[in-house]
Amino acid sequence: MRLLKKRLCIIGSGVAGLHLAYALRNDFNITVIERKSPDQIRRGRIMSTQVHFGPTRNRETRFNMPKWGEQPLIKSIHITIGNQKLFVGKLQEPALSVDQRLYYSHSIKDLIEKGVSFRLEKVDKESVEVLIDEFDLVIDCTGKNGSLLPFSTEEDLSLFKTPQRKCIVGYFTGIKADTPLGVGVTVLPGLGEMFEIPAVTEHGPATIMFVMAIPNSDLDVFKGIKSAKEFTLKMRSTAQQFFPEIYNRIDGKNFALCDENSFLQTALTPIIRKPYLMVKNKLVVGCGDSVFLNDPITGQGCNLSSYCAEQLYETLMEYKNSNWDIETGESYWNRTKQYVKEVTEWTNAMTKPLPEHVVQLLLQGAQDQVKANEIAEWFANPTKAYEAFISTTTIH
Secondary structure (H helix, E strand, O other): OOOOOOOOEEEEEOOHHHHHHHHHHHOOEEEEEEOOOOOHOOOOOOOEEEOOOOHHHHHHHOOOOOOOOOOEEEEEEEEEEOOEEEEEEEEEEEEEOOOOOHHHHHHHHHHHHHHOOOEEEOOOHHHHHHHHHHHHEEEOOOOOOOOOOOOOOOOHHOOOHHHOEEOOOOOEEEEEOOOOOOOEEEEEEEOHHHHEEEEEOEEEEEEEEEEOOOOOOOOOOOOOOOOOOOOOHHHHHHHHHHHHHHHHEEOOOOEEEEEOOOOOEEEEOEEEOOEEEEOOEEEEEEEEEHHHHOOOOHHHHHHHHHHHHHHHHHHHHHOOOOOOOHHHHHHHHHHHHHHHHHHHHHHHHOOOOOOOOHHHHHHHHHOOOOHHHHHOOOOHHHHHHHHHHHHHHOOO
């Protein structure tokens, strides 16, 4: 007798939800619940920004996710402190940034064609209980607005009670790309950071300007801005004042947002939660930002979500023919805990002034291309960053 496939419900179709749907669809009966249709997502406001580094792109290949054609790939990381450009480090594997509105809507349509069920509804803390009764497993992938279920907080990794940065993001045309094509990281001590990211959008190539302002610092100048026009003018004057190298590449006449919805201001308080619990004697798990929410300062949201989706996939496959219970949840958490800790501790350290030994490493990178490449690799392999930031601190 053939066993019926277990029924899984994934709430949310961001990186974690989509990676899980692709990974699990051949072995389980998958339903994804999302409150917006693909067209609403595509035409809506940007939700944040993301860079898919090499390991994430390899997982996308592993799970047969959509390819993005011959796009210009991100091959390097440019590091600047203050007004001093230190070096350009080369990534071992190229990265790619795709406008999430395009990535999500395209992937959802592809999954529907592949037979995955989608339900358009808003799930709240009450209706999630009904879903727990209906499915063998509910996976909370609701993202950075916080989890639907009372997953317990990991206090030692959740240090902050307020946002450490204001996140100000716009997708622009009319900026000459930096060469070689890469992610620009500019650190202004005491003020915040700017990330410049080449991205793929449905309008063609664009440049993401992502300001991370320390709240109430001189860089925190976007308060109260509501319109695309105001946002564009403010971004231009901010670049002129604080990021002259970027400003010099702006083409005054053609500098504009890709569309009216391609800008965003947000602030989030990082929090790490234990990603499983029992509700009504059934296992419920969380994946991605709903349980592992880091400050965006290290650009790890997408990669951490993808990593944890793969670990949850491996766990569910391992326990495929047994009852999913507390042991299954514990196994998933044990698989992810160390990596979550490394990403989080590195990210938390980056929100504070750079430690002296890290400043020295960056200065070495300016003299030594091998060292520069190692530092660029921090973003693709956060374990290396964690070792550089944390382990060295404990040795001294």
